[in-house]
Amino acid sequence: MAHRTIVIGNNTALLVVDVQNDFLPQGALAVPRGDEVIPVINRIAPLFEQVVITQDWHPAGHSSFSSSHPEHQDYQVIDMPYGPQCLWPDHCIQGSVGAELSDDLSLPHARLILRKGVHQSIDSYSAFLEADRSTSTGLLAWLQAQGIDQVVITGLATDFCVAWTAIDAAQAGLVTWVVEDACRAIDIDGSLQRAKVAMQDAGVIFLTSCQLHQGC
Numbered sequence: 757m758a759h760r761t762i763v764i765g766n767n768t769a770l771l772v773v774d775v776q777n778d779f780l781p782q783g784a785l786a787v788p789r790g791d792e793v794i795p796v797i798n799r800i801a802p803l804f805e806q807v808v809i810t811q812d813w814h815p816a817g818h819s820s821f822s823s824s825h826p827e828h829q830d831y832q833v834i835d836m837p838y839g840p841q842c843l844w845p846d847h848c849i850q851g852s853v854g855a856e857l858s859d860d861l862s863l864p865h866a867r868l869i870l871r872k873g874v875h876q877s878i879d880s881y882s883a884f885l886e887a888d889r890s891t892s893t894g895l896l897a898w899l900q901a902q903g904i905d906q907v908v909i910t911g912l913a914t915d916f917c918v919a920w921t922a923i924d925a926a927q928a929g930l931v932t933w934v935v936e937d938a939c940r941a942i943d944i945d946g947s948l949q950r951a952k953v954a955m956q957d958a959g960v961i962f963l964t965s966c967q968l969h970q971g972c
C-alpha cells in the first residue's frame with residue numbers, strides 16, 4: 757500500500773480509543789494482544805499537543821450485553837430498533853475496575869476523556885455518533901472548537917470502536933489516520949477484514965507508528 761506523509765500540527769489530535777482493563781488480557785472482553793498497543797501509544801503521544809482519550813462506559817444491564825437478553829449468547833447479532841447489534845459479555849460497567857483506563861498508559865497531557873455507550877438502550881462504538889446514528893457525543897463540536905481538522909486514531913478494538921470512530925471522523929470531514937500497530941482487533945467472523953474495507957472506503961488513511969517518527 758502506498759503511504760502518505762502526515763504533518764502533525766496544532767490542528768491534529770491523537771485519539772486513544774478504549775484502552776481499558778476489560779479490553780486487555782484477563783479483561784471481560786479481552787482483545788487478543790491488546791496490551792501491545794500501550795507502549796506504542798505512549799511513545800507517539802508526546803508528538804501531539806492535543807490528546808483525547810475515549811472510555812467505553814456502560815450502565816449495568818446495558819442492552820449490548822448478552823446477559824440482558826437471556827435467550828441469546830455472547831457474540832450473537834440481534835436486531836435492535838436502530839439496526840443489528842452484536843451482543844457482548846458484560847464489560848466496561850461505569851465505575852468498575854474493568855472500565856478504568858489502563859494504569860500503564862502514560863498520557864498526562866490528555867485534555868479530554870470522552871465517555872460513550874452511556875445510554876441504556878443504545879450502544880456506541882463510535883466516539884462521535886451513537887449506534888442509532890443520530891445521537892451525538894459532542895466530540896466533533898469539541899474538536900472543531902479547538903481548530904482540529906485532523907485526527908490520528910489508536911487503541912481498541914480495530915474492528916469495532918476504532919473503525920466506527922475513524923469512519924465517522926472521515927465522514928465528518930476530518931483528515932483521518934489509523935496507526936495500524938497502535939491498534940488490535942477482536943476479529944470475529946471476518947469483522948477485521950470488513951472493517952478495513954469500510955475504513956478504506958470512507959477515506960481513512962493507514963500508517964504505522966514509525967512513520968510518525970521521522971526517519972524510520
Ligand code: VGL
Pocket residue numbers: 774779812844881912913914915916917918
Ligand atoms: C468495543 C465491543 C463492545 C470496542 C466496545 O471498544 O471496540 N467493542 N464495546
Ligand code: ZN
Pocket residue numbers: 812814820847848873
Ligand atoms: Zn461496549
